Amino acid sequence: MTVKHFSVEYNKVNDRGTFSPGDILSGRVTVVTSGETKVQCFLVKAKGKAKVTWYEQEGQATGVHSDKKKYFYFEHIILQDKNKGDGSEIISPGRNVYPFTFAIPNVDMPSSYEGKWGKITYSLRAQLTQSIWLVHKTKTEFPFLTKSEFPFASKSDMIIIGLKEQQYATRISFYGFEKVTMNVTSEKMGVKQGEAMGVSVEVLNESTRTVTPKFYLCEKQTFAAQSKRIVHTNDILFGTGDSVPAKTSRTITKVLSIPPQLPPTFFNCCMMKLEYRVKVTFDVPLARDPEIRLPVVVLLGSPKPHQQKPKRSIWFRKLPA
Incomplete structure (x- = not known):
């Protein structure tokens, strides 16, 4: 030896x-x-x-x-x-x-x-x-980085424009004869590593119970082999909003900060892909939690730290009788 x-x-x-x-x-x-x-x-x-x-x-x-x-x-x-x-x-x-x-x-x-x-x-x-x-x-x-700026889709103008646009979704949930409406907006679909963006939820609570919104960043890993496919998902809680009492409405905004080390979205591998979603759901006692998911594309990059202060509840008012 x-x-x-x-x-x-x-x-x-x-x-x-x-x-x-x-x-x-x-x-x-x-x-x-x-x-x-x-x-x-x-x-x-x-x-x-x-x-x-x-x-x-x-x-x-x-x-x-x-x-x-x-x-x-x-x-x-x-x-x-x-x-x-x-x-x-x-x-x-x-x-x-x-x-x-x-x-x-x-x-x-x-x-x-x-x-x-x-x-x-x-x-x-x-x-x-x-x-x-x-x-x-x-x-x-050794660490390897793709040269593709958008390793998740074709480089069409519509895809690039879509990354900068706001995303919207609405869900109406019924609890018996009572109704709760949730409108969710994200500032944009594409966000770089280390960057931040606001996610807002407008809640119109016409029920007799209190509802509390929760905000998640969801990771979805998909793997394929021998004509089979398997999916692994993971939810990361990044915020809990203020409770919305019965018969009131409220808009709440949380700031989602993408960790600098979070792997970017990718589709340019034939055997695996990585996607992200923002999920907003209600914490409603004795009820199935309704949820809204909006797509998020995590892009490669290390921009300067987000300087804007976290946004808080914008307004609070009573619903008309």
């Missing part, structure tokens, strides 16, 4: 430390040995891939649904013996550094992502084979 240290590293190409299609991926493999080391094969690989796997109960058996897609694969042989097995290549004692360079294909590929039942990864792997029984391996992943 003369190999004391074995690692692979890459050079950053920007302040974020991310890579995109068309970038040059360069780095080094470092090997530290305590003596002369015979090598059968020594190589470094760069790989981009997507993989999904989940299990389902199918009768008495458990079915496995899995699929994978390779976006690119490159291999660079650093050392290889001439006679394929005699270990004729030698690594000198001490610290040895071997540089490498790969050109990432300039084609559309999804960003790095890890979900409930699948992930998209981009990695560097190095392998040093001394014999069939002695193989050293090392691996590191």
Whole structure:
């Protein structure tokens, strides 16, 4: 065991430390040995891939649904013996550094992502084979960002305009002969990572009970494999509005702040996609909670922190008798 240290590293190409299609991926493999080391094969690989796997109960058996897609694969042989097995290549004692360079294909590929039942990864792997029984391996992943500004739809003008427009929805719920109307408005559909937007709900409570609106950001992950599909959803509470007493109306606005690290919406992977919704629902005792969902597209970006103060209830009035 003369190999004391074995690692692979890459050079950053920007302040974020991310890579995109068309970038040059360069780095080094470092090997530290305590003596002369015979090598059968020594190589470094760069790989981009997507993989999904989940299990389902199918009768008495458990079915496995899995699929994978390779976006690119490159291999660079650093050392290889001439006679394929005699270990004729030698690594000198001490610290040895071997540089490498790969050109990432300039084609559309999804960003790095890890979900409930699948992930998209981009990695560097190095392998040093001394014999069939002695193989050293090392691996590191590098963050990858798609070049597509809108990795969720075609770049039509209507889609781009729609991201900036307000979204509206109305729901009328009945509790016996009593009625509660909820009108929900979001400032826009497209919002960048780290950005904020207002979500307003106008409640016309004509019932004899108090209702309380709750605001959620909903995540929807969809995975596909072998003609099967599975969905994972997650609701994140980001606000509870003031209660609206019986026979009154009120408009309440909450500010939704998108976490800077929240993965952006994407559809440009054939095996998985990520979507978001804003959900507004009532907390009504002894009743099925009505809800309204509005689409939200999370875009890549790190804008300045939102300076506007959180909005509060705008008005409060009695409904006419």
